[in-house]
Amino acid sequence: MVTSLEKAAGIAFRSLVPNRPYHVQWMVTRKCNYRCKGCNVWREQDSRELSTADIKKGLDILKKLGVIEVVLSGGNPLLRDDIGEIVDYASHSFVTTIYDNGSMAEEKIEDIRNADFVAISIDSLDAEKNDYLKGVKGAWKKAMKAVDKLHEEGVNVVVSPTISQFNLYEIADFTKYFLKKGIPIWYCLYSYDFSEGSNQLFKIGKKNDEFVITDRKAMVKLCDFLIEMRKRNSNILMTQLRYLKPLKTYI
Numbered sequence: 001m002v003t004s005l006e007k008a009a010g011i012a013f014r015s016l017v018p019n020r021p022y023h024v025q026w027m028v029t030r031k032c033n034y035r036c037k038g039c040n041v042w043r044e045q046d047s048r049e050l051s052t053a054d055i056k057k058g059l060d061i062l063k064k065l066g067v068i069e070v071v072l073s074g075g076n077p078l079l080r081d082d083i084g085e086i087v088d089y090a091s092h093s094f095v096t097t098i099y100d101n102g103s104m105a106e107e108k109i110e111d112i113r114n115a116d117f118v119a120i121s122i123d124s125l126d127a128e129k130n131d132y133l134k135g136v137k138g139a140w141k142k143a144m145k146a147v148d149k150l151h152e153e154g155v156n157v158v159v160s161p162t163i164s165q166f167n168l169y170e171i172a173d174f175t176k177y178f179l180k181k182g183i184p185i186w187y188c189l190y191s192y193d194f195s196e197g198s199n200q201l202f203k204i205g206k207k208n209d210e211f212v213i214t215d216r217k218a219m220v221k222l223c224d225f226l227i228e229m230r231k232r233n234s235n236i237l238m239t240q241l242r243y244l245k246p247l248k249t250y251i
């Protein structure tokens with residue numbers, strides 16, 4: 001984590017900019033080593049990537065626009081050879097989070113050490129269920145090991161699940177489990193764009209009937225649980241807590 005007076009002052013100054021975007025998620029690669037069921041990225045991989053210099057230029061533009069928080073995602077951003085340089089550059093100006101599906105964070109720990117948060121994606125406490133969702137055998141074991149290792153090494157690791165009908169009933173226990181271990185849970189409140197073909201803007205989500213939340217009552221109950229838990233525990237992180245309340249009516 002980079003904590004400098006210059007960074008803090010820059011963030012404080014940018015937060016005064018009126019009508020600025022707050023949060024940006026940047027897919028720095030479309031390459032991925034996993035095969036998640038609800039994802040389109042690995043089905044449509046693309047080896048073209050912006051150069052390191054172009055990414056830095058982009059980050060400079062985001063800074064000028066007043067952005068505070070940057071999430072580096074993909075694909076798996078850790079598949080980029082220059083990811084350490086990108087993380088370091090971003091971390092000097094933004095609250096920076098980097099995503100990993102749990103497969104590479106341990107081996108690339110020195111590259112990601114300066115991020116403010118390393119988000120490891122885990123969707124279930126049930127290894128088999130998690131591996132089914134990720135499309136890779138052994139994914140759960142590897143991700144859990146990475147979380148422990150990063151935590152031990154003093155890296156700010158957080159766990160980030162994707163909520164779906166598949167894991168809806170276990171999210172409360174999942175949250176409590178990691179909080180008990182002192183690991184924050186990060187609920188990144190994005191919704192997927194499931195449009196088909198060329199209409200799909202970012203080509204991220206893959207429509208999957210298994211994931212569609214059919215038990216709306218349970219989802220509303222979960223939102224209430226998270227809102228209440230969040231009041232008592234600052235280790236529950238959310239992109240924007242205020243979105244949870246309107247989300248309940250949308251469901």
Ligand code: SF4
Nearest residue numbers: 032034036039075101
């Ligand atoms: S959800 Fe993330 S980890 Fe899984 S296949 Fe898609 S890009 Fe890769």
